[in-house]
Amino acid sequence: MALHATQTEPAAVELTDVVKRFGAVTAVDGVSITVEQGTVVTWLGPSGCGKTTTLRMLAGLEQPTSGRVLVFGVDPSRVSARERPTSMIFQEYALFPHLNVEDNVAFGLKVRGIGREQRHKRARELLDLLGLGGFERRMPRELSGGQRQRVAMARSLILEPKVLLLDEPLGALDAQVRRQLVDELRSLQQRLGLTFIYVTHDQAEAMALSSRVVVMNRGRVVQHGPPDLVYRRPRTSFVARFLGDCNIIDGVVRSIDGATARVELGGFGTVCIEASGQDAALPVPGPVKVALRPEDLRVVVEEEEEGRARALVLDRTFLGSEIRYQLDVAGLRVQAMTDHDTVHDPRTWVGLGWRDDQLSIVEDDLPAVDATT
Amino acid sequence: MRGDGRPGIGTWVAFLPLLAWQLIFYAVPFGLLALASFWQLEGNRLVPAWTLDNYAQVFSKSFYFGAWIESLWLTLTLVTTVSVVGYAVAYTIVFCVPPRLQSIVLLAMVAPFWTNYLIRAYGWSMVLGGSGPVNSVLQALGLISQPMQLLYTPLATRIGLTHFLSVVMALFVYARMVSLDRRLLEAATDLGASRWQAFREVVLPLTVTALKTALAVVIVWGFADFVTPAVLGGQNPRVFAQLVVDSIQRNANWTLGASFAAMMVLSILFFSALVSRIPAPRSQDLA
Numbered sequence: 001m002a003l004h005a006t007q008t009e010p011a012a013v014e015l016t017d018v019v020k021r022f023g024a025v026t027a028v029d030g031v032s033i034t035v036e037q038g039t040v041v042t043w044l045g046p047s048g049c050g051k052t053t054t055l056r057m058l059a060g061l062e063q064p065t066s067g068r069v070l071v072f073g074v075d076p077s078r079v080s081a082r083e084r085p086t087s088m089i090f091q092e093y094a095l096f097p098h099l100n101v102e103d104n105v106a107f108g109l110k111v112r113g114i115g116r117e118q119r120h121k122r123a124r125e126l127l128d129l130l131g132l133g134g135f136e137r138r139m140p141r142e143l144s145g146g147q148r149q150r151v152a153m154a155r156s157l158i159l160e161p162k163v164l165l166l167d168e169p170l171g172a173l174d175a176q177v178r179r180q181l182v183d184e185l186r187s188l189q190q191r192l193g194l195t196f197i198y199v200t201h202d203q204a205e206a207m208a209l210s211s212r213v214v215v216m217n218r219g220r221v222v223q224h225g226p227p228d229l230v231y232r233r234p235r236t237s238f239v240a241r242f243l244g245d246c247n248i249i250d251g252v253v254r255s256i257d258g259a260t261a262r263v264e265l266g267g268f269g270t271v272c273i274e275a276s277g278q279d280a281a282l283p284v285p286g287p288v289k290v291a292l293r294p295e296d297l298r299v300v301v302e303e304e305e306e307g308r309a310r311a312l313v314l315d316r317t318f319l320g321s322e323i324r325y326q327l328d329v330a331g332l333r334v335q336a337m338t339d340h341d342t343v344h345d346p347r348t349w350v351g352l353g354w355r356d357d358q359l360s361i362v363e364d365d366l367p368a369v370d371a372t373t
Numbered sequence: 374m375r376g377d378g379r380p381g382i383g384t385w386v387a388f389l390p391l392l393a394w395q396l397i398f399y400a401v402p403f404g405l406l407a408l409a410s411f412w413q414l415e416g417n418r419l420v421p422a423w424t425l426d427n428y429a430q431v432f433s434k435s436f437y438f439g440a441w442i443e444s445l446w447l448t449l450t451l452v453t454t455v456s457v458v459g460y461a462v463a464y465t466i467v468f469c470v471p472p473r474l475q476s477i478v479l480l481a482m483v484a485p486f487w488t489n490y491l492i493r494a495y496g497w498s499m500v501l502g503g504s505g506p507v508n509s510v511l512q513a514l515g516l517i518s519q520p521m522q523l524l525y526t527p528l529a530t531r532i533g534l535t536h537f538l539s540v541v542m543a544l545f546v547y548a549r550m551v552s553l554d555r556r557l558l559e560a561a562t563d564l565g566a567s568r569w570q571a572f573r574e575v576v577l578p579l580t581v582t583a584l585k586t587a588l589a590v591v592i593v594w595g596f597a598d599f600v601t602p603a604v605l606g607g608q609n610p611r612v613f614a615q616l617v618v619d620s621i622q623r624n625a626n627w628t629l630g631a632s633f634a635a636m637m638v639l640s641i642l643f644f645s646a647l648v649s650r651i652p653a654p655r656s657q658d659l660a
Contacts, residue, residue, distance in 0.1 A: 061559055082565040094556035098578045108564035111574070159564065 010073035012037045012163055012195040013058060018067035020053050027053040029219030030067070035212075037162075040189055040196040042206035042227075045216035046242070051199045052091075054216075055165050058197060059088045072162055082112065087161035089169045093152040095140040101127065101151050102136040108159045126154040130188075146177045153188070163195045170205060182208050203243045207231065215239050222365070236363040240291040247292045247334045248362070253285045261361065265290060267330025268309050268352075273359045289364045297336035298353035299325060299344060307351020313344050327352070403638070410632035419627055427632035437616060441636070444613035447530065447602070448595030448644065454535045455591050459542025460584060464576075466543070467550045479547065482540055490537075494604040497533045498524055501605070525607030533605045538594055542587040549583035550576070588648045596641050613637055 013035035020028040028050040035041045043051040056062040057069050060076035069075060072085045087108075095104050102123050103110075109119035127133055130150040140148060149169055156164060169185075170178045186209055189196050200206055206213050207227040214224040215238075223235040234240035237248045251265040259275045261283045273290065275283070300307050314333070315326040323343065325336045329352065336352070344350050413422045431437045462482070470478050485493060499505050503520040511517045523529055553576065561571040599614040608615060614637060621630035 059563055061563070080565075081562055086563075088560070088563045090556045090560055092556070094554065094560040096557060096560075096575060107561070107566075107574070111561075111564065111566040111570045155564065 009037065010070070011035060012039070012072060013041075013197060014068075014070040014073075015054070016068040016070075018054070018057065018064045018069055020050070020057060020062060021065045026219050028057070028064075031216075031219075031221050032067075033214055033221060033224065035195060035197065037195055038193050039212065040186070040198060040210040041212045041214060042198045042200060042210035043214050043216060044200060044203060044206045044242070046201060049216040050219040051216050052167055055088070055167055055197060055199050058163070059086055059165050060084055061088075085162040086165050087156035087159050087163075088165040089149075089152050089156055089167065091167045091169075092172055093140075093148050093169075095148055095151055095155070097140055099140075100136065101132065101138050101140070101143070104140065104151055105154045105158055107155060122158055123154070126158050127151075129157075130154050144177075145173045146181060149173065149181060153185075157192070161194070163197060164189075166196060166198045168200055169198075170202075171200070178202075178205065179208075185209060207243075215242060217242075217365070232358075233360050234291055234362055236365040237289055237291065238365045240360070240362055245294050245335060245337075247294060247297075248364075249290045249292060249332065249334070251288050251290045251361075253283045253288050253361075255285065256283070261288075263288065263290060263359075263361070266332050267311075271356050271359060273356060273361055275361070283361050288361050291360045291362045292334070292354065292358065294324065294335040294337040295322075296354055296358040297334070297338075299327075299336050299338050299342075300351040300353055301342060301344070302349055302351045305351060305353075307353050309352040311350050311352050313346050313348050313350055315346055316344065406631050407635050409628055410635045412628050412631075414626060414628050417625060427629050428636075430629065431632060431636060436611075437633075440611045440613045440616050441640070443527075443610045444596050444637075445640070447527070447534075447612060448592055450531055451534055451538060451591050451595045452588055452648070454531065455538045455542050456584060456588065458535060459539035459587065460546055460580075462539060462543040463546035463550055466547055467553075475551070479544075482543065486537075486540065491600060491604070493537070494533055494601050497529070497536070497605055501529050501532065524605065525609060527606055527610070530602045530606035530612075533601045534594065534598065537601075538591050541590050542584070545583045545587035545590075546580055549580045553579060585648055585651065589645045592644045592648065593641055596637055596644075613640075 011034045013033070015031050015033045018028055018031045019026065031050070031054060033041075043054060045051045053062060057064055058071055058076060060079075060081065063077045069077070074083075074085070076084050076086065096107065099107070102120055105123040105126055106119040109122060114122075124133075124136060127136060130153055132147065132150055132154065135143065135147065135151075140151065143151065152169070166185075170181055173181065182205055185196070196209070198206070198209060210227060212224060213227045213230050215222045215230065217238050223230055223239045230239065231243050234243065234246070237246075240246040240248060249265055249268065251263040251271075253261050253263050254270070255262045261273050261275070262270060263273055263283075264270050271290075273283075298307075299311075302310070309329055311327040311329045311334070313325055314328055317324040317326075319337075322337050322339055325338065325344065327334050327336055327350070408421075409419060410427055411423055411425070413420050413424055413426070431441070466475055466478055485496075488496075501507055501523040503522075503524070505524075507523060508517070508520040511521065557575050557579075558571050561575045566574060597614050599612060599618055602608065602612040602615065606612075613633065617630050617633045617637065620626040620633060
């Protein structure tokens with residue numbers, strides 16, 4: 001197994017060319033990713049993208065068809081569950097419905113033959129840690145969703161895993177509880193210094209929690225990196241659209257100067273876009289797609305300030321903290337998000353402002369217009 | 374709907390047909406039966422002269438009491454064999470048969486029950502008979518030289534009833550087991566449980582109610598069936614239900630038959646209550 005006895009500690013998780021097929025369906029199609037110890041990495045993607053299958057391979061619940069899975073240097077499918085450094089938090093928690101909270105939490109110690117007194121003492125300690133003191137005798141059905149989630153955490157943490165695998169752990173909860181639990185999870189992770197592998201389809205959750213995000217689509221990793229960078233510099237149109245709203249605008253590269261491309265962008269005029277460096281190849285002259293976040297577009301009153309482009313307001317939606325506009329820029333429909341400083345009415349002309357470094361040239365991989373391969 | 378959660382008058386009205394059904398077809402006949410068991414027979418007429426004589430006979434005559442013991446013993450063995458066989462069959466179908474084949478396996482299991490109960494019993498009598506396949510195979514293998522006496526033994530009764538009741542048990546348990554959330558098993562495994570521990574700690578406690586429900590059916594059949602003990606067991610030894618048939622059909626002794634029947638019903642109720650009180654397997658230390 002561990003032939004190269006190096007001084008460096010092993011990575012928490014190391015996936016090398018991992019493929020998983022179920023019959024004719026390829027769920028995971030060649031994934032290679034390394035996760036450092038003590039970090040939170042979120043696997044993000046639409047349902048069926050292969051993120052849960054990847055997680056289940058890390059848990060040893062599935063075996064890869066080919067490729068190598070290592071968790072702390074150990075192949076999880078080669079050791080028994082008791083020797084794995086992982087513990088999994090299941091979707092909807094999978095709490096044992098016939099056991100009370102304390103027995104649920106103590107389960108892992110019980111099957112290891114730890115005496116009743118000792119395991120229940122430990123269970124109560126963990127329940128206290130997670131703010132569930134006093135709920136020991138409750139049955140899972142008597143708990144709220146957030147409480148169940150905490151019981152599931154306690155049940156996993158009692159085994160002192162090095163890697164916690166979380167499969168959409170907040171999926172069944174309402175928005176307010178989610179936000180609170182995201183904060184709790186983050187502080188818990190920092191206190192215990194664990195590695196979290198977190199699977200979700202919720203981009204806000206992913207960005208709030210993780211030091212790195214791995215965006216998956218159709219079994220492949222499309223992009224990975226720190227959440228702000230992936231958000232700011234999406235590599236493909238899929239990533240741009242999956243992480244929040246994004247305008248994808250057709251443009252034409254006219255010339256390249258070093259790492260900067262001059263792009264003609266319809267009603268937006270000519271812009272200068274720097275290649276993002278994030279494993280993106282330099283564009284070549286010809287048609288491209290350009291991503292622009294709605295919140296990066298400034299909408300100004302034409303009489304007061306000259307914008308870089310003109311737009312006609314088509315529609316306006318009040319979203320609470322911000323306003324979303326549907327705009328027509330020389331026949332192109334784009335979205336803009338603004339604050340409440342000035343409110344523009346439909347059928348008025350406005351000016352648009354932006355910075356060129358807010359634009360990214362993206363590879364086009366949206367299913368609807370799947371021209372590239 | 375009323376706010377206080379107590380059933381309104383409408384609820385009781387809705388229950389009336391059910392109540393009437395129970396009264397007319399169960400409570401009244403059973404009441405009459407119980408009455409008759411305390412009456413006497415004069416010639417061929419029932420006379421309401423109160424006596425405990427019928428019950429005294431059951432407990433004093435070893436022939437009668439022996440039959441009650443035999444029925445009790447039959448029921449206990451069936452409770453054991455059917456729990457093991459029926460539960461194992463359900464477990465195998467749920468966890469070892471691919472889901473798309475499960476309905477076919479269930480169908481194959483239930484198919485023999487489309488025939489008449491009596492015909493099925495005679496089917497078993499041919500299988501277990503002196504020249505039947507069981508003896509033929511054993512002889513061909515050289516394990517026995519003479520045909521074994523299987524038919525008309527208590528064992529034959531148990532084989533026939535175990536077959537029939539195990540299917541009932543398997544259907545009850547299957548329905549519950551197939552709806553178990555598989556993630557519970559994965560969670561148990563992920564938390565370090567062995568296959569046996571996952572079964573003992575998760576699957577069994579969550580399916581034991583279905584097992585107990587099916588056992589109620591087993592107890593009723595174990596005590597009340599007289600066809601299989603007659604066809605396969607050759608009425609040797611006699612079971613308690615056979616005494617009811619004998620005393621009423623053959624001897625026209627209605628009062629004695631009534632006391633047999635009343636005892637049978639009480640026995641069934643008693644043992645069903647006993648089974649339903651078995652607690653779900655309690656969490657025990659595995660250390």
